[in-house]
Amino acid sequence: MPASEFDSKSKKVVRSLYHGKNSCATISAEVGLSIPSVQKIINALLQKGWISESGVGISSGGRKPATYVLNANRLYILCVAMDQFTTRVGLTDLQNNFVTPVHEFELKLHNNVNATQDLVNGIALYLKLANIDSHKIIAAGIAMPGFVNEADGINYSYLPVDDGHNLKEYLSEKLKMPVFIFNDSNAVAQAELKFGLGAAFQEMMVINIGWGIGLGMIINGKMYNGYSGFAGEFSHIPLVKNGQLCTCGKHGCLETVASLIAVEERAIKEMREGLYTTSLTALGRKITAQDILEEAGKGDRFCIKLIAEAGYHIGEGLAILLHIMNPQVIVLSGKGAAVGKLWLAPIQQAINEHSIPRLASFTEIAISELGNNAELIGAASFVMENIHSITITE
Known part of the structure; x- marks a missing residue:
């Protein structure tokens, strides 16, 4: 399609179809253009090979509407x-x-x-x-x-x-x-919003469990970044009085006890002090967070304990956010979510202990289905x- 034809309205239609097949009426409602305008754009996109028809949609009565999809390549x-x-x-x-x-x-x-x-x-x-x-x-x-x-x-x-x-x-x-x-x-939160649980929930907190503990917030079905764009620095909630210096320069941040770096350092320290665990000791090299996740998934008690302790601290932090945000769902994602079910019990325990029951009872905790590619x-x-x-x- 020539650049002169690919105007801002055409781009809106393409953006709508990127997130899944849609009918003309659905696209119209989403992008804020009239149905005749959208149909004209669709016809041009069909002619130029940008989109194809993809069956019919659901009708509340009468003829079922045609649906359209972007041509992938x-x-x-x-x-x-x-x-x-x-x-x-x-x-x-x-x-x-x-x-x-x-x-x-x-x-x-x-x-x-x-x-x-x-x-x-x-x-x-x-x-x-x-x-x-x-x-x-x-x-x-x-x-x-x-x-x-x-x-x-x-x-x-x-x-x-x-x-x-x-x-x-x-x-x-x-x-x-x-x-x-x-x-x-x-x-990670954007992926969840557009291709994960976003279709079912409008109020979400997406926890990115990795080398830090990130947070993406979705409010009224839209990403929330805060005034200066830095909302969601969950890792740096001052949660514990351990005197440990965080990467941000402060002490006692959640990151110092719950990130995968903290889990890895805890394992190395305890093994150096004499703790023996068959699966990790047998590796015969420096232990990594990935090793801990993998062995926890296989049932290693020490690795599960490390995950549980970190998960409880995450739950303590989430209990604070529950009282402020009151989300429909908390989604666990990121590198650490590979052993997602092992996080659920300790996180839920901390939330139960530190949250008002009426608030906690309305919030679901889910594991992202998008995997490592989120x-x-x-x-x-x-x-x-x-x-x-x-x-x-x-």
Whole structure:
């Protein structure tokens, strides 16, 4: 479709269809355009091969409406999911399918002055191996930890840039495509909102259990970022008086007792002091958080105990948020959610002990069904949320 035809109204229709097949009437209600206007756009998109008919929808009476779906391979989205130690890169089509295997590489963020260039190099290598026509990639969505100002394209915690650009501009210049950056926990929540439990719940707290304890908040069916964009720093609630210094520079944060880093450090310390556990000791090397998650899933009592202790502290923090937010559901996601059921009992116990029963009884705790790709899916979804600012040409 020529750029002159692909106007803002057409982009709204494409954004609506990205999140699933829809009828003309449903798209009209979602994007705020009249049904005749939407039908005209749909006809143009059909003619140019951007969308196809996909059966019929449900009717409350009379003829069932036709539904439409985006043609998957028309464009691709580069999605990147970062944590403090590793970065994962994938490429999705317009039906949210991964078109190449997800590539993972090590990239330490803390005190790494070369982290930004390392990120560019890792993405460039992935694109070379993927062998995809770069002109078909609409943009890159990069989810990352830290204090991320999504609007201004700045990460105040990691990925330094020295040449006068902000991070978003720098990455866009190096990768030669539009780039959008997002907080990792917001990306996980976005995935849940658009492709997970968002269809069933309008008020959600999505907990990103990883090297930190992130939080994405969904209020009235929309992402909530706060006034300056930094809402959801759940990791840094001052929860315990352990005197332990947190990465944020404060003491006693939730992160110091409940993050996967804290769980890993606790295991190493206890084993150094003489604790013997068959599964972990048999590894014969330094223990990692991934080892603990895997062995906990296999029933190792020590690993389960570590998860339970961290889970209880998370529950204590959630009890505070319950009294403020009163969500319909708390969704557990992120790297740690691989052993999701093991978190449920200790989290629920803490909530029961520290929350007003009337509040706690109306909040469900669920495990995300999106798995380890939630952050990547959320990053891709955020790109489509910003499609209005992307020039689309053929």
